[in-house]
Amino acid sequence: MKFLSSLKNKNLSGRICLLRVDLNVKDSELNKNNLRVRAVLPTIKFLTEKGARVVILSHRGRPKPAKRADSEFRIQNLEFSLKPLAGILSRLLKKPVNFISLKELSTPKSAKEKISNSIKGSVFLAENLRFLPGEEKNDKKIAKQLASLGDFYVNDAFAVSHRANASVEAITKFLPSYAGLLMKKEIENLGKVMKAAKKPFVIILGGAKISDKLGIIKNFKKNADKFLIGGGVANTFLVAEGLPIGDSIFEEKMIPEAKKLLKLPPSTRSGQAKIILPVDYAMEKGKILDIGPETAKRYAEIIKKAKTIIWNGPMGYFENPKFAQGSKAVTEAILRSKAFAVIGGGETTSLFLNSKSKILNSKIFISTGGGAMLEYLGGKKLPGIEALRR
Ligand code: ADP
Ligand code: MG
Numbered sequence: 001m002k003f004l005s006s007l008k009n010k011n012l013s014g015r016i017c018l019l020r021v022d023l024n025v026k027d028s029e030l031n032k033n034n035l036r037v038r039a040v041l042p043t044i045k046f047l048t049e050k051g052a053r054v055v056i057l058s059h060r061g062r063p064k065p066a067k068r069a070d071s072e073f074r075i076q077n078l079e080f081s082l083k084p085l086a087g088i089l090s091r092l093l094k095k096p097v098n099f100i101s102l103k104e105l106s107t108p109k110s111a112k113e114k115i116s117n118s119i120k121g122s123v124f125l126a127e128n129l130r131f132l133p134g135e136e137k138n139d140k141k142i143a144k145q146l147a148s149l150g151d152f153y154v155n156d157a158f159a160v161s162h163r164a165n166a167s168v169e170a171i172t173k174f175l176p177s178y179a180g181l182l183m184k185k186e187i188e189n190l191g192k193v194m195k196a197a198k199k200p201f202v203i204i205l206g207g208a209k210i211s212d213k214l215g216i217i218k219n220f221k222k223n224a225d226k227f228l229i230g231g232g233v234a235n236t237f238l239v240a241e242g243l244p245i246g247d248s249i250f251e252e253k254m255i256p257e258a259k260k261l262l263k264l265p266p267s268t269r270s271g272q273a274k275i276i277l278p279v280d281y282a283m284e285k286g287k288i289l290d291i292g293p294e295t296a297k298r299y300a301e302i303i304k305k306a307k308t309i310i311w312n313g314p315m316g317y318f319e320n321p322k323f324a325q326g327s328k329a330v331t332e333a334i335l336r337s338k339a340f341a342v343i344g345g346g347e348t349t350s351l352f353l354n355s356k357s358k359i360l361n362s363k364i365f366i367s368t369g370g371g372a373m374l375e376y377l378g379g380k381k382l383p384g385i386e387a388l389r390r
Helices: 035-039 041-049 071-076 083-093 102-106 108-116 140-147 181-195 210-220 231-240 252-262 293-305 325-336 346-353 371-377 383-389
Strands: 016-020 053-057 097-100 123-126 152-155 177-179 201-205 226-229 281-284 287-291 308-312 340-344 364-366
Touching (some): 035 041, 035 083, 035 346, 041 083, 053 108, 097 108, 102 108, 152 383, 177 181, 177 383, 181 308, 181 340, 201 293, 210 231, 210 308, 226 231, 226 293, 231 252, 231 287, 287 293, 293 325, 308 325, 308 346, 308 371, 346 364
Parallel strands (some): 016 053, 016 152, 053 123, 097 123, 152 177, 201 308, 308 340
8 A cells, every 4th residue: 555654755746636535524513623624634734735736525425416517406405515614624724725616526627727727735625526426336437537637646534435436446546546644544543453452452332233333343352352332232232131121222133143242252361251231321211321320430440451442332322411421431431541542433532522531541543434443443344445455
C-alpha cells in the first residue's frame, strides 16, 4: 500500500489531488465540533501546504441518485447537499473552499477547467457523490469520470471503506492511489489490537444489536480475555440464559448464536467465563435501559486491570441522562486505566467525546469508523483498503 506520508519530500505544486473523505454529518450535528470533519484536516493541510490543489469528495446521507442535475433535484435534496460543509471546512482551514455543484460534477470538462485555473493550494468540495447514478454501484464509468478531474487519488475515508463504491474502490483503477494520513492512523491503531494486543485484553460491547457485534466476538473469542456486555446486546444474552427481560429490546433470531457464545471456553489466563453479563439494571416501564451500579462497579474493576481495550456500543439508553450512568462508568474507567484503548461507533464516540471527564489516559484511539471498524475488527477485508493494496 502506498501512503500519502511517503510524499513528504515530494513537490506537489499545482498537482490535483482527489481526496475521498467521510463528511457524512447530519444537519443537527453540523455546528458541533465534529470528529469526522476535524479528523481529515491534517491531510488537507498536508496537501495544500505542498501546493497541491485539493478536490474533496464525499457522500452525505442516503439520497436517491439524480436523473438530471437540475435545480429542482437540488432543492428536493437540500438536506443531503454537502454545500454547508464548504463553509465549515473553510472556517476550520482558514481559507476559501470552492463548491463544485452537481451540474459541474456531471460535466467534468468544465469542472476540470475551473480546478486547473485555480491558484496552487486551492481547496474544492464536490457535491454529494451519491447524487451520481453509479457511485454506490461501483460503476467504472463514474469512477473514470471522477478520476478525469485529478492527477492522483487519496483515500482518507476509512469509515466508508467497507463500501465498494465508485469513489472508494473503482477509482483506484484510474489514478495513482494513496492511503491518507487518517487512513494510516486507523490501520495502524486497529492493527495493534488485531495483531499484538497486550493482555489482559478486554472488549466492551453494548449498543442496540448483537448482530452488529457478532464479527468482533467471533474474531476475538480466542484472543480476548473478557467481553463485558451491556445495552441491547446484553438483553439477547440474558434471554439466551433463560432470564426474564420484560419489554426490553433484544434480537429473537440471535438467541441460538448467543447460546453458543455463552459456552465459549473460559479464558486461560483467569479461568473465568469470557462473556460477562450484567448482574443488575436500571429499568423503567418494564424495560432494561442501562446496566446497574453493581455491574458498573464490576466492569470498572476489570477495565482497571486491562492492558488492551476495545469499546463499541453504549451500555444503555444514554440519550436519556437517567440511563447514561453505565456508559459514564465505563468512560471513566477507561480514562483512568493505563490500557491502550480503541473506541469506535457513532454513538459511542460521541458519548465519549462529550463526557466531561478529564482525559488522563493518552493511549486512547478514537476511530472514525462505525460499521467499517466493526467489519475490520471482525476480520473482514474492506474493499476500499484492498483496492489501495493492489
Ligand atoms: P454505535 O453507534 O456506537 O456503534 P449502536 O448504534 O450499536 O452504537 O447503539 C447505540 C444505541 O443503542 C443508542 O442509541 C442507545 O440508546 C441504544 N441502547 C443501548 N442500550 C439500550 C437499551 N438497553 N435499550 C434501548 N436502547 C439501548
Ligand atoms: Mg449507531
